Amino acid sequence: MTKKFTHLLGIVVVLLFASLDLMAQTKTGSINGYIKTSDGKPAAYVSVGLKNMNKTTQTDESGSFTIKNLPAGTYVVKISAVGVKAQEGQISIAEGASATLDFSISESASQLDEVSVNGYKTPNKKPVNLGKIAIAPIDLPQAVQVIGNQVITDQQANRLSDVLKNVNGVAFGENRGSVSGETFFARGYSLGTNNVFKNGARATSGGMPEVSTLESIEVLKGSAALLYGGVTGGAVVNLVTKRPKFEYGGEVSMRGGSYDMYKPTGDVYGPITKNLAFRLIGNYEDAASFRNTVNSNRIYVNPSLLYKINEKTDILLQGDYLKSDMTPDFGIGTVNNQIIDIGRSAFVNAPWAYNNTNTVTSQLNVNHKFNDNWKLNVLANLQSYNRNYFSAERPFADQLAATALPYGIAQRNVTRSKTKEFTYNQQINLNGSFKTGNVTHTLLVGADADQSRTTSGGFVFNNNLTAFNYGNVNLLDPTTYYGSGIEPIATMTTQTFAPLYRMGTFVQDLVSITEKFKILAGIRYTFQKTPRTVSTNLVTGVQTLSVNSLDKSKTENAFSPKFGLIYQPLKTTSLYVSYANNFIQNTGTDINLAPLDPSTVDQYEAGIKNDLFKGRLSANLTVYRIANNKFAQQALLNAQGAPNGDANIKELNGKTLSDGLELDITGTIVKGLNFIAGYSYNFIRYTETRDKTVYTVPNPTTANPNATRTVTLGGVVEGQRLVGSTKNTANGTLFYTFQEGGIKGLKLGASAYYTGARNGGYNDTKIQNYSRLIPLSAFTTFDFSAGYNWKKISLLAKVANITNELNYFVHENYSVNPIPPRQFVTTLSYRF
Structure with a gap:
């Protein structure tokens, strides 16, 4: 490879x-x-x-x-x-x-x-890093949104979800046990681990990345397969860390808030020599929670060096370390598939549960300018991620299950895992501009490769049990929540090694036919290889290869084209239409037991981008349609032509469709007044699934050789919104800093966030007897901020969720987590 x-x-x-x-x-x-x-x-x-x-x-x-x-x-x-x-x-x-x-x-x-030039400047003219080339968003036939450091600072953001709620079309979907990487949905598609990048390189979001010190967060909406290969069609998120500077400066701050939250931060930068500059950022966070016995303890360090060899070449070396220890919390559970209000703070997990992660990232970035027109970028990235987890799993009391327990009683089966993951990423990108006659080309050509090596442990409990129930809990009786308090003994008996290799090459050209009419076209080839896993029995030392039908690695490859037309009737207005596709990996096999091919997803997008009032306001509108005409669903018949009762044997003949609209507005209308706002609508649903079909198949027994059984197949109900997706979201934030008079330096701000109706649980199928959907109502939260800047000192305070709104996010199936109640946070900082 x-x-x-x-x-x-x-x-x-x-x-x-x-x-x-x-x-x-x-x-x-x-x-x-x-x-x-x-x-x-x-x-x-x-x-x-x-x-x-x-x-x-x-x-x-x-x-x-x-x-x-x-x-x-x-x-x-x-x-x-x-x-x-x-x-x-x-x-x-x-x-x-x-x-x-x-x-x-x-x-x-x-x-x-x-006056917030850096944070709230209209984004349409500011090139984004995740485009791998310095093209302003107004010249891209795709929606782009950038949340700058000023927004992150003003809103006192701590988690990625705090920032992305400002991005219309990206909806929070909770995170597994409140300790894994946060889950988001964009344009109806879940953003997996492949969709999060740091400084342009693929990065894990496990342990929840530190965002309070970022320079910006860039979101490229829709398909980004041309540049990044196997990503889902919703969006790509790029975390941009701060760079060294060739002048001395820095900032120290202390953040404190409700539930004993303390977070000191330091940031210092400056030149070491004429050509070498440094930056060092670090913080420490210790916090409890509105959830009983839930705590977090985090340490983050981000050093970087910038070496300017000459005017044409520079080398940037960046690294960061995040130690994140957090209490797993699967929320309040469900009873009979319904959310029961047992109190916002009720904690029903095992009292000894823990999740400890360590993430180390190193990145080398070399930039060389051949001349004013041509530039070369070479990037190498290494990330190590270790996770040590022990917890009871999500609670649900489901009387309707085959093994029904008494009303309100839920099992607390435990999971013990220990994972080590090493990820390597290499990229080379050449970009430049040239002319053919009167036509200007902005060309980007590149190649990249990813390799990941994951080692995970398998455990037994109390010497020989493959499964362990910490103890049933009555969700309606708080006296049962604590349980015995005894942590079971977990012994690692196996280790599984799972490698993955990805590589690709692409070319993209932005062709300026005239000053008003442009074409963007490109294509990418992606190759992915998933070797069979290797399991080692730690007792006997015997190694075993995983079994599949072909007894060899799974390989996948795909071409991902992109084509867009851009018309700019005015210097400040851009209209565009575009087509792009990406592929989504599938699990399971086809009827011949061969690994299932990926699904190809087609995206059609149109939009208008406007800069108004001499760049003081930007207003962008996007509409899109995303079609998956090869959605994987259970095969009707197996290779022998008999009814298929194996859910892992699938066919690529289902269909889903995602339609939507996005509006985002950013502005600095008058000096000191900055605001961002947005609205999104999305409807992703199943449009063609397996009809209900009942087969009678032989099922001979010793007593009755002619015995039969029935096999009933049926897909998800057509027209039903996919679980996790959100119909409507809206956001608005306004900050004003007084510029004159006795109150000069006073800052006031307000934010509102609307999350529309959505579904948790499971989508309904055509063969089930009862619904396992968990309908979730819409809700709105309001935040208010006030602060004061005096010379080099600033103080900013915020009250979040002023109305103390109560609602829930549901991750996976029944992990039901209440939203935070009214909270207070304040930050005191000093710049030097």
Whole structure:
């Protein structure tokens, strides 16, 4: 596998470099520059354009900008941003040459922070990292949303769910036992572990990543298979950590809140030498919960180094470490498939339950600029994730089950697991721009590979029991919740090693036919290999390969195309339509017992992106349809033509359909007033499933050789919304910082979040006698914030869920977790 990828990567690199000189040849020139604040710090995300021309860009985090593909001549460069006094400068460039023009603005870095230029700047013109190329979202035929550090800071976010509730179309789906990676649904599809990235590399969300110190969170909605391979069709989430800076500074803060929550944080950065800069971020969190006996203890450290070899090449080395110890909590359970209000704080898990995780990530990122038009990025990422878990599982008292217990009684079967996972990711991306006649191309070519190696343990309890019940609990009787308090003895007897290999290569071209009409087209080839697992008996030392019908590894491959048309009638407006597809892995086998092929999912999207009031407001609207015409469902007949009673033998002949609409609004209408808002609608349902069919098949016994039995098959009820998906979501956040007078520096903010109706439990089938759906009603929560900034000190306080709304999130089947009640949190910080 490694040789195959090495050869493929070598061919790609040779072809790229062989064509590079020819494609890079151009007679156009460029204007480069640097913008700094009055205190000598870089001014990031300031708009830079050519007066009376449709040529605009923004400064990056280092304050630098480049305007490319300019014929020889004299130009007037204009800079502007919210809270920045506009400036102009004149410069001349010769044919094929570059010229430099720098600016110094009268505002300081802290003044820019006060008007939230970095956090609330209209996102349509700011390139996103997860696009693997510096293309502004207004030029992409796909919905993109970026939540910046200012939003994360103002809302005092702690978890990924705190941030993503600002992203319309992404709905929270709880997390397993409240300790695994949080689960989200986007456009009706669950975002699995493949859909979360950190600085562009695939990353585990186990242990729940630290978000309070992030620079931003980027969300690319819909299919992202062209760039990332086997991801679900809902969205890709990229966590962007903060980078080193070549000026000294930092911040220390203390956050405290309800239920004994304490969280000190430190952030320091600066130059080590002229070409080497560092940054070190760390925090510690200790907190109880509104849930009885639930606690969390976390340590996070994020060091990074940036080495600028020269003006064309830099190397960024980043790492982080997260130790997260949290109490597993499966919520309050159900009785007869109904949520019973036994109290928001009721804890029915075993009192000794624990979940301890350690996550270490290291990433090397090399960037090289051949010239103003062509850039190369090479990335290598390593992540180690260890999990140590022991807990009783989700409680449910179900009288309707075949093994019915008395009313309100639920079993508490335990799970013991110990997992080690190593993930490796390598990428190489070449991007550049060139012309063929009057047509401009922005080309991206790349290759990537992932390898993961997971080792998990199998346990027995109290010496020889393969299953253990901690003790039945009466969900309606709090005196039974604690149980015996005795932790069973769990002994690891087996270890299972499961490797996985992925690789792919892709090409994408943004073709500017004219200034108003553009085409984005690309295609990706993805190969995935899942070898058979190896189990080791720790008592005997005997190793065993997993068994499948072919006695070999499962291999999958797919082509993922993407095509979009973009029309920009105005500099501030973009209309687009696009098509893309991705593939979804399936479990089980076909009727010949061969591994099941992946399902191919088609996505159609249309939208309009607008920047209004000179960039002070952006309003984007998206509509989409996602069709899975090869949905896996139980096969009707087996290979012998007999009725199939095995749920793992499947056929790709079902269908699902997801329709939706998304609206997001971001703005800084007046100085100091920042807001974000959004609304989404989604309806994902089964449109074609197996009809109810009853077969009579032979079932001979010794006593009756002619005995028969019936096999009844039937798919999910058509038209029913998929469990976990949310029909409507809406969000709105507004913060205002007073700019003048005696109350200058006072900050007030308010947020509202609406979560629509959704279903927990199981989708209904055509053959069942009763429903196992758990309908969940819609709810809205409101937060209010107030704070004060004085020189380098800031204080911000928030009351969350002011109305003390009570509702629930249901993960998987019956893991029913109440939403947090009214809570208070405050953060005191000092910048230096």
